[in-house]
Amino acid sequence: MEVAEKLQMLIKDANFECEGGKSLSARSVQQLKEQRLHESIYHAKVHSGTMPLLKTLLTNACIKNCRYCPIASYCDHLVVSFKPDEMAKLFMAMHKSGLVSGLFLSSGIVRDPDTTQELLNDTAKILRSRYGFQGYIHLKIMPGASFEAIKEAGRWANRISVNVEAPNEHRLKVIAPDKSFQSEMLPTLQNISKVITQKRMEWLERRKAVHRIGKGWMADLDEIAKLTVPSVLSSTTQFVVGAAGETDKELLQTTKHLYQQFNLGRAYFSAFRPICGTKMENEKAENSIRERRLYQADFLLRRYGFELDELIFDENGNLPQDVDPKLAWALKHPECFPIEITKAEREELLRVPGIGPETADKIVKARKEGILLTTDDLLRLGIPLNRASPFLTLRGKPLGKKSPKEIITTEQLRLI
Ligand code: SF4
Incomplete structure (x- = not known):
């Protein structure tokens, strides 16, 4: 098999795609040949737009038996692998041709977590030290990897992540019977958190040193070069949503715990899709609206100052799907509205449906500058x-006349 076809296979497996109802083993090499490489590039969302990443596995061999995974050891699939130096060389060729600007590297587990982690770490090390690559590298951490292996990953990567997949032991067993939340996931998260804390302290020390140099306490330019401040290492995790019968409340409880206790930067939610050839191929796919509601609730917890017990859940512990979580909260709390836009605190503005942190900041800034006199001013500021409007007044006058029922109808129409 040619290098490009091997890479296409690993990219596909990294994205867990099921093509046209065919099992992965039935996917022909010819199909892969026909697909051009640039069509497989992953475009990650970043502040300034998107960043093209080579998101791939190092190998699609795995000793584990996760029931939803197309490369689990029980699956009949063609196994392909790259060595670290082969992957590094391939990535650099793609980088030089302008196809990708960063790498997101994962792997099936071969032999044991540390052996696999070393292969991933070696790839990143080769990129940094042999090729001098300074760009973005995201390395997956294998569940159960040792502190030393995670520390080494943190030495070369900008971001490290472990997929916890489910919110607790009981749910994880449903989808990954040979993984343990308590004895594998939590210790791995703890070690990631330790590595991140160490890296942050290192980073702060370096910043201080650069600052001192800038002030002329150390005048040697070579010293400045040695102390170039790297970007701060961050960590993420991902949940498979809807595969284990878990509730939204369970997912968000665990997410919040990981933010508070484990230095987690961000949680991702991925709606379960059954993949042909896996043990869960006949299970129902999860609704993508659920995934969206979880992201919205996660934003409320991380950036809007909401507490978990303020979120509105139904009797089964799930978020309502017909309205977003903030609107659900606002409709449950009519006593908090309307709020006066010319006076409200930033925290109060953040409770208004449609107003996010950036908009709240714009409103506060505009008020300081003496703007916010008319509804046209509000529109010019991009306030939706x-x-x-049904939740705001402007100089004591209501901005909107919609009833809660009309708001829900509009929200449902937006969904359709
Ligand atoms: S550990 Fe589980 S989810 Fe990860 S590659 Fe192996 S079988 Fe798939």
Whole structure:
């Protein structure tokens, strides 16, 4: 098999795709040949737009038996692998041709977590030290990897992540019977957190040193070069949503715990899709609206100052799907509205449906500058009045006349 075809296979497996109802083993090499490489590039969302990444596995061999995974050891699939130096060389060729600007590297587990982690770490090390690659590298951490192996990953990567997959032991057993939340996932998260804390302290020390140099306490330019400040290492995790019968409340409880106790930067939610050839191929796919509601609730917890017990869950512990979590909260709390836009604190503005942190900041800034006299001013600031106006007054006058029922109907129409 040619290098490009091998890479296409590993990219596909990294994205867990099921093509046209065919099992992975039935996917022909010819199909892969026909697909051009640039069509497989993953475009990650970043502040300034998107960043093209080579998101791939190092190998699609795995000793584990996760029931939803197309490369689990029980699956009949063609196994392909790259060595670290082969992957590094391939990546650099793609980088030089302008196809990708960063690498997101994962792997099936071969032999044991540390052996696999070393292969991933070696790839990143080769990129940094042999090729001098300074760009973005995201390395997956294998569940159960040792502190030393994770520390080494943190030495070369900008971001490290472990997929915890489910919110607790009981749910994890449903989808990954030979993994343990308590004895594998939590210790791995703890070690990631330790590595991140160490890296942050190192980073702060370096910043201080660069600052001192800038102030002329150390005048040697070579010293400055040695102390180039790297970006701060961050960590993420991913949950498979809807595969283990878990509730939204369970997912968000665990997410919040990981933010508070384990230095987690961000949680991702991926709606379960059954993949042909796996033990869960006949299970129902999860609704993508659920995934969206979880992201919205996660934002409320991380960036809007909401507490978990303020979120509205139904009797089964799930978020309502017909309205977003903030609108659900606002409709449950009519006593908090309307709020006066010319006076409200930033925290109060953040409770208004349609107003996010950036919009709240714009409103506060505009008020300081003496703006916010008319509804046109609000529109010029980009405030989504169709959603926010029923909850606001401007100089004592209501901005909108919609009833809660009309708001829900509009939200449902938006969904359709
Ligand atoms: S550990 Fe589980 S989810 Fe990860 S590659 Fe192996 S079988 Fe798939």
